[in-house]
Amino acid sequence: MSHDHDHDNELDPFAARVRALETILSRKGLIDPAAIDAIVDTYETKIGPRNGARVVAKAWSDPAYADWLKRDATAAIESLSYTGRQGEHMQAVFNTEETHNLVVCTLCSCYPWSVLGLPPVWYKAPPYRSRAVIDPRGVLEEFGLTLPTTKKIRVWDSTAELRYLVVPMRPDGTDGWSEERLADLVSRDAMIGTALAQEPQQTGEPA
Amino acid sequence: MNGPHDLGGQMGFGPVAPEKDEPYFHAAWERRALGVTLCASAMGAWTIDESRHARESLHPADYYSSSYYQIWIKALETLLKRHGFVSERDLKAGEAIDAAATPKRVLKAENVPAVLAKGGPCDRPVATAPRFKAGDAVQTKNFNPSGHTRLPRYARDKRGTIEAVHDGFVFPDTNAHGQGENPQWVYTVVFDGTEIWGEGADPTLTVSIDAWESYLEPA
Numbered sequence: 108m109s110h111d112h113d114h115d116n117e118l119d120p121f122a123a124r125v126r127a128l129e130t131i132l133s134r135k136g137l138i139d140p141a142a143i144d145a146i147v148d149t150y151e152t153k154i155g156p157r158n159g160a161r162v163v164a165k166a167w168s169d170p171a172y173a174d175w176l177k178r179d180a181t182a183a184i185e186s187l188s189y190t191g192r193q194g195e196h197m198q199a200v201f202n203t204e205e206t207h208n209l210v211v212c213t214l215c216s217c218y219p220w221s222v223l224g225l226p227p228v229w230y231k232a233p234p235y236r237s238r239a240v241i242d243p244r245g246v247l248e249e250f251g252l253t254l255p256t257t258k259k260i261r262v263w264d265s266t267a268e269l270r271y272l273v274v275p276m277r278p279d280g281t282d283g284w285s286e287e288r289l290a291d292l293v294s295r296d297a298m299i300g301t302a303l304a305q306e307p308q309q310t311g312e313p314a
Numbered sequence: 315m316n317g318p319h320d321l322g323g324q325m326g327f328g329p330v331a332p333e334k335d336e337p338y339f340h341a342a343w344e345r346r347a348l349g350v351t352l353c354a355s356a357m358g359a360w361t362i363d364e365s366r367h368a369r370e371s372l373h374p375a376d377y378y379s380s381s382y383y384q385i386w387i388k389a390l391e392t393l394l395k396r397h398g399f400v401s402e403r404d405l406k407a408g409e410a411i412d413a414a415a416t417p418k419r420v421l422k423a424e425n426v427p428a429v430l431a432k433g434g435p436c437d438r439p440v441a442t443a444p445r446f447k448a449g450d451a452v453q454t455k456n457f458n459p460s461g462h463t464r465l466p467r468y469a470r471d472k473r474g475t476i477e478a479v480h481d482g483f484v485f486p487d488t489n490a491h492g493q494g495e496n497p498q499w500v501y502t503v504v505f506d507g508t509e510i511w512g513e514g515a516d517p518t519l520t521v522s523i524d525a526w527e528s529y530l531e532p533a
Binding site for chain 1: 319320321322323324325327328329330331332333336338339340341342343345346347348349350352353354357366369370378381382384387390391394399400404405408409410414417420421422423425426427430431432433434435436437464465466468469480481483484500502504510511515516518519520521522523524525526
């Protein structure tokens, strides 16, 4: 197995530290460098926010599925084959006219990998983790989302092993759309709660 | 523990900086850091709770000045040393010098898809009935343990309401320290923003945590 992917980091001390650790562990037979390649490939090319977007689109399209998702998100999501690490126990939370949901992990970086992929850096960094629970409106403003002052905000702090998926409200003007088209309106951020679903005209397609 | 990781409500970190079209990795070494960490945890020597505790046990100055994957790697070195897989000499030399403990298993490339798809469910049966039900008023405990806990500081000694009763789950406060899984019921507890943040709090805000039963008392 070639390791030429590290060559561009020879001068970075931390890159050297990680490389040394990988070398020590593989020389001792404790890790298989090819397994690292397989893990990276999985999260870089196979598992990402499209999984979650398809869950949301199905919930928008199929009331029975939406109901199942509300009652038992783990099973409803598993039925679409989106299972696995950091998605073992799922809960879907639905935005309404009255309430907007926002997800954070103040203690670390808990995040539903199996439906949203690896979390973005901002989700794992102190500014978001510290402020999402005390000043969610201010945080949302920094994402360009201004909510009406009458809209309630519910923040879900992932302190246990439950992982949350926000189901944004379905935009108007999407009647009769296929699940595939609907999924294109659902961004990763909308499923964390730092954005809304895109309006039909934002996708550049005829509504 | 009241470590640097317990960030809810802290101030001074500045604005969130979302990056447009952010890549999954910002340097090649971050890919290896993710993979090494997952492969090492697959050896089965420690739990996710122990690894979280290793990260939150970094010195605050070190934690706050480290990027996310740097935190992972620093904690991983601690875990590998603690469990006898690498020595300080190995790390200093950057070479495999000392003999390693025997791992329970080594994750091979061909098994990666199955292992990732299986994940690590941590729901467990609990012999007793849940102490609380949806709608109950509860008070979170005030405690400041030096070990691992998943009750954030901002949510201690606060009055809230049980919204949902979940399954029994492994109790991180003991599991992180090799003291057993001791599963307990987990509840979603909702607090008014004003209960947590007091004067000046957003009146439309509610915050929920998922709390293990021993964190709670009837209100």
